[in-house]
Amino acid sequence: NAGVMQNPRHLVRRRGQEARLRCSPMKGHSHVYWYRQLPEEGLKFMVYLQKENIIDESGMPKERFSAEFPKEGPSILRIQQVVRGDSAAYFCASSPEGTTYNEQFFGPGTRLTVL
């Protein structure tokens, strides 16, 4: 009964590099959500995906950020040309198909540090 898995747990990048964050949802879950958390703050929604589809990307910055959830493999959050302001904890959550009450289960997060 593996939960939501994220890797890497910690990622250090220099300004201008690319960051790739991976998320494997819970077994049987087909909906994936990405959130960002700054220190001492709540979580901010970024993007919601189903297999091969982006359902809601209203929280994604317009530039440098992209997300995918391919038919096979984990969901990927990609940040190009990282800047110091991208330093944060990025969390992935998943939920099953047809949930009534939108209960989401979170992974342990990836802590991104941009030098």
Next chain:
Amino acid sequence: TQLLEQSPQFLSIQEGENLTVYCNSSSVFSSLQWYRQEPGEGPVLLVTVVTGGEVKKLKRLTFQFGDARKDSSLHITAAQPGDTGLYLCAGGVYFGNEKLTFGTGTRLTIIP
């Protein structure tokens, strides 16, 4: 835009005391969830409330959803050091799969 405000932002109390954390909004939510997050970890789901006026208990924790489904409270009886953490409320506007709107968080510290 739906916003969830939590109060207090920080709370530090002695072991054995009772406390209440509030989660308020001007918007109606179809469901509201409470999570606890420990340092370096992801949020862990504690409870989901969906009916106005609903009360749910989880051992020493009591959760209530407001009648109008705009606010919620979390009451902890006889707090213990293991209750220390960041408590987050999160709401969904519609039923089914969608993004969650998170509250601003309450950082709780229980002093032994």
